[in-house]
Structures are given as structure tokens and as C-alpha cells.
Amino acid sequence: MKLKIYAFPLSPRSFKVLWAANHVDVPYEFQLVDFTKGGQSAPTFLALNPNGRAPVIDDNGFVLWESNAIVEYLASLKPDAGLLPRETPARLAVTKWLYWESAHWDPACAVFAFERVVKPLFGRGEEVQSEIDRGTQMFERIGKVLDGALAQHRYVAGDALSVADISLGASLCIADQARFPIEEYRNIQRWKADLKALPSWSKTTAMQVPPR
Ligand SMILES: N[C@@H](CCC(=O)N[C@@H](CS)C(=O)NCC(=O)O)C(=O)O
Numbered sequence: 512m513k514l515k516i517y518a519f520p521l522s523p524r525s526f527k528v529l530w531a532a533n534h535v536d537v538p539y540e541f542q543l544v545d546f547t548k549g550g551q552s553a554p555t556f557l558a559l560n561p562n563g564r565a566p567v568i569d570d571n572g573f574v575l576w577e578s579n580a581i582v583e584y585l586a587s588l589k590p591d592a593g594l595l596p597r598e599t600p601a602r603l604a605v606t607k608w609l610y611w612e613s614a615h616w617d618p619a620c621a622v623f624a625f626e627r628v629v630k631p632l633f634g635r636g637e638e639v640q641s642e643i644d645r646g647t648q649m650f651e652r653i654g655k656v657l658d659g660a661l662a663q664h665r666y667v668a669g670d671a672l673s674v675a676d677i678s679l680g681a682s683l684c685i686a687d688q689a690r691f692p693i694e695e696y697r698n699i700q701r702w703k704a705d706l707k708a709l710p711s712w713s714k715t716t717a718m719q720v721p722p723r
Contacts, residue, residue, distance in 0.1 A: 514539040517559065517567040519546045520718040521632070523624065524578040524617075527681035528566045529718060531582040534677065534711035535589035545722045547633070578681075579609045582674045594674045605668045608675035615653045620682040622646030623689035632721075650692045654699065661698035665705070672709075680706045684716065 516532060516539045518525035525544075532539050544550040544565040551563045560567045560576040567576045568584070575581050586594035596602045623646050626638045657679065660667055667675040683703050686693065693699050706712055 514570045517542045523682045528581045530715040531585045533714045535592040619649035627689040658696040
């Protein structure tokens, strides 16, 4: 049985794992979790992920949820793609950013994603300014941290592309639509352009078709 990836490609966390799979070029079967039809609450999906959230993978009975864990797994299937450094210090420099993504970057991006992407897509009401202000304050604290790292090296955890770039960069698939407050960060802008130039990025954005 082929690796199955359960995802809703318009969502950045799903985009993250599809992008990783496309980048390392592992064969997989895409299974749409259609949020517009409540696919995340279907009993068959809840049996895979009791959180009722995408993405999830099932590799011959090995079921894994949490996008960062999935990205690590996919990268480990193709070590020669180089997304996971082999040496412990370099590996942990990458792991550090995966935790930082979950703790700081994703929650800040999620504010803008909810207000400016999810709400219009699912008819969940108008943008709330106090939420945008809260998200802007979060970016004020974290934007300079990421920009500072990217001033020192081409990619987040060093001079080579790694799972840290996939994890953090995935949210940029909605950065323009959600108007993330990152215009002033020159190094983030340069990194964003580099990521968007990757063939794996284009292959994944081509999957971002709204379900009918
Ligand atoms: N920490 C989880 C978050 C997953 C998550 O929240 N996914 C959202 C979409 S981006 C979801 O499935 N939402 C459906 C819902 O909340 O009903 C991960 O990174 O995989």
C-alpha cells in the first residue's frame, strides 16, 4: 500500500506536508480532507486523528499526525534529499526551529489566516481589528528573530534548505492573501522569494484548488 497523505491543501499545515513530500519526491496517494464538507469530523478520519485536524499520514499502517512530525518522517524517507542534517548539533539546530514554529510562528500566522482566509472562505464573518492588532504584536516579537537568522545564513537553520524551512515557510503560501506584517523584513522577503522559486513549491500550489 502506498503512503497516504490526508490533507486540505489550502491550509498551510497541509501545504507543509504536501510540499515536503513533493520536495523529497516520495510517491504518495493524496486523500482530500474536505473542510468545506466537515471531512475532519468524519468517523473514519477521527479514527486516524482524534484531534479532528489535518494533516495526517498513513504509511502502511504507521499513522502520524502533527505536521512537523510528518515533515520529519517524510524527510527521513529520502535522506539524500538533505532536509534532515545527520550530525546531532546541526540536527538540533533544525529541531529548535520546529518547536519555535509550533510555539510562536504558527500561532501568529494563524491569527491572520483565520481573520483573512478562513473567515472569507467559510463565511465566518468580518475581520476583527483587535485580533489583527494581537497578531501584529506577535509578529513584532518574532519577525525580527526569524529575519535575524536569515541575515546570517541563506536558510533558517544554515546554508542548506532543511525541514525548518519547509515548516516555517509553508505559512507563506497564504502570506499575501492574509497580509502577514512582514514587508519590512528584508531577509524574510528574500527567503520567501527563494522558497517560491523551488519547483516543489509550484507543484504544491497547483494542488491548492478550492473543493467544489
Ligand atoms: N498542530 C497541528 C495543527 C493542525 C490543524 O490545526 N489543522 C487545521 C487546519 S490548518 C485543521 O485541521 N482544522 C480543522 C478544524 O479545526 O476543524 C499540525 O501542525 O498538524
